[in-house]
Amino acid sequence: MQPEPTPVVQPGPVLEARGIEKRFGSVSAVAGVSLEVMAGRVTAILGPSGSGKSTLLRCLNFLEVPDAGEVLFQGKAVRARDRELDALRSRVGMVFQQFNLFPHLLVWENVALAPRAVRGLSKAEARRLSLGLLARVGLSDKADAHPSQLSGGQQQRAAIARALAMEPAALLFDEPTSALDPELTGEVLAVMRTLASEGSTMVVVTHEVEFARAVAHEVVFMDAGKVVERGTPSEVIDAPVSDRARRFFGG
Amino acid sequence: MIGPDGQLTSGNAGRLSRAPWWLLLLAFAASVFAWRAMTSEIYAEIFKAILSGLGVTLGVTVIAFPLAIGLGLVTALGLVSPHPLRRNIATLYVQVARGVPILVQIFIVAFVLVPLGVEGLRWLGGANSALGSLRASDVPMAARVIAALVCAYGAFEAETVRGGLTSLPRGQAEAARALGLSRGQALRRVLLPQTFRRILPTLGNDLISLLKDSSLVSVLGVRDITQEARLYASSTFRYTESLTLLALLYLALTLLLALGVKALEHRYRRHAA
Numbered sequence: 001m002q003p004e005p006t007p008v009v010q011p012g013p014v015l016e017a018r019g020i021e022k023r024f025g026s027v028s029a030v031a032g033v034s035l036e037v038m039a040g041r042v043t044a045i046l047g048p049s050g051s052g053k054s055t056l057l058r059c060l061n062f063l064e065v066p067d068a069g070e071v072l073f074q075g076k077a078v079r080a081r082d083r084e085l086d087a088l089r090s091r092v093g094m095v096f097q098q099f100n101l102f103p104h105l106l107v108w109e110n111v112a113l114a115p116r117a118v119r120g121l122s123k124a125e126a127r128r129l130s131l132g133l134l135a136r137v138g139l140s141d142k143a144d145a146h147p148s149q150l151s152g153g154q155q156q157r158a159a160i161a162r163a164l165a166m167e168p169a170a171l172l173f174d175e176p177t178s179a180l181d182p183e184l185t186g187e188v189l190a191v192m193r194t195l196a197s198e199g200s201t202m203v204v205v206t207h208e209v210e211f212a213r214a215v216a217h218e219v220v221f222m223d224a225g226k227v228v229e230r231g232t233p234s235e236v237i238d239a240p241v242s243d244r245a246r247r248f249f250g251g
Numbered sequence: 252m253i254g255p256d257g258q259l260t261s262g263n264a265g266r267l268s269r270a271p272w273w274l275l276l277l278a279f280a281a282s283v284f285a286w287r288a289m290t291s292e293i294y295a296e297i298f299k300a301i302l303s304g305l306g307v308t309l310g311v312t313v314i315a316f317p318l319a320i321g322l323g324l325v326t327a328l329g330l331v332s333p334h335p336l337r338r339n340i341a342t343l344y345v346q347v348a349r350g351v352p353i354l355v356q357i358f359i360v361a362f363v364l365v366p367l368g369v370e371g372l373r374w375l376g377g378a379n380s381a382l383g384s385l386r387a388s389d390v391p392m393a394a395r396v397i398a399a400l401v402c403a404y405g406a407f408e409a410e411t412v413r414g415g416l417t418s419l420p421r422g423q424a425e426a427a428r429a430l431g432l433s434r435g436q437a438l439r440r441v442l443l444p445q446t447f448r449r450i451l452p453t454l455g456n457d458l459i460s461l462l463k464d465s466s467l468v469s470v471l472g473v474r475d476i477t478q479e480a481r482l483y484a485s486s487t488f489r490y491t492e493s494l495t496l497l498a499l500l501y502l503a504l505t506l507l508l509a510l511g512v513k514a515l516e517h518r519y520r521r522h523a524a
């Protein structure tokens with residue numbers, strides 16, 4: 001059991017990356033990127049495939065251990081030591097492109113797993129919490145189904161409920177709609193819109209430019225492992241300065 | 252082999268061709284044999300003699316199998332460990348245990364390792380303690396064979412578990428870790444349950460192999476069904492009847508196990524990854 005997080009509102013960023021670098025062999029995936037994620041704000045990371053945006057996101061909760069730079073959570077530098085990482089990860093939710101639901105557990109058990117294992121909730125408490133979260137993402141009727149019985153959009157909404165179960169201080173989305181057809185994309189984006197309007201802190205790697213324009217407070221445009229532009233959606237998406245961004249957004 | 256619909260066994264085969272003919276044929280042969288056995292006093296006597304070893308055969312299998320899976324699980328975690336010492340110890344064990352015939356392992360455990368271990372314990376315990384009076388002959392042969400079978404099968408199970416673990420999509424471990432689960436929790440609650448479902452058919456095979464290899468206890472004079480059949484045959488010279496009956500008994504046991512594993516598999520198949 002860990003101590004209850006202090007409810008004091010941090011004046012600084014919730015999550016901060018300083019000079020992150022990550023290489024895979026001889027390929028530099030992220031080459032010195034800094035990022036500040038303020039509480040209650042939505043940061044969208046856009047860019048062409050292979051620009052390093054997913055790698056950057058995965059560096060934020062150390063699914064990729066950065067080669068250089070540091071990550072600060074609520075003002076404290078996080079080291080790649082197991083205990084500290086578990087604490088960071090239990091407070092930062094993550095939603096994956098391939099959903100990664102646990103196929104051997106029922107939908108409600110997927111959501112209840114971390115509250116039971118990490119926070120030590122009883123089965124009844126965890127089920128109550130789980131059913132509440134599934135209702136929020138519109139899946140009340142699927143609580144006792146197996147993940148394999150759900151559509152892609154439903155699976156991703158269940159995965160969002162799972163990420164919310166630890167009452168995270170920030171949510172990371174790694175191309176959450178890229179594995180979905182356009183019809184199913186809408187229902188996932190609708191849930192993410194609601195979360196944003198409720199003041200969730202979110203970092204979203206996405207190809208959905210319209211979603212970024214409508215929901216994001218800040219847009220970061222990356223190419224070749226570097227941040228090319230950052231600013232408000234109207235600055236970066238509608239009036240990009242760099243050639244690379246102008247080509248990407250087709251402006 | 253692969254039908255026009257891409258299925259391994261074509262799905263539109265008729266009911267007649269899907270029936271388990273092999274099982275019916277076997278059942279027929281068994282009932283003819285059973286009828287002969289029931290009407291013949293010699294068969295009844297042989298059957299009784301062999302059956303007195305059934306407890307040992309089943310006991311060795313039932314004790315050795317869970318221990319082998321436990322050893323295999325620990326070894327598999329060593330095989331996939333990033334820690335070089337653990338990985339090398341696990342690999343050394345698997346290669347040695349897989350590379351030496353089980354019969355040779357049984358002799359080595361029974362006549363080399365157990366006496367050595369007993370010597371060691373006596374030395375540790377001192378002359379006057381309870382350990383000091385321990386003798387190698389206090390360790391029953393059945394226990395030595397079980398130890399040897401666990402050692403041999405632990406290596407197979409290690410490879411099976413390792414294969415199952417590494418076949419899981421990487422996203423499963425990532426999702427578990429991203430939720431804040433520790434390494435151990437991710438293994439226990441997410442990875443191993445899925446691994447177990449995947450390797451169930453292989454585990455079933457290994458259980459059947461182990462049941463058959465439990466017949467090796469007879470080389471140490473432990474009275475399992477094989478030993479009982481040999482004893483009966485050599486004292487009456489009724490080799491044909493004794494050995495046929497022995498083979499049929501093994502066949503009945505392994506078929507029962509195979510059907511049990513099939514049923515378990517069926518239960519898990521629908522929602523396994």
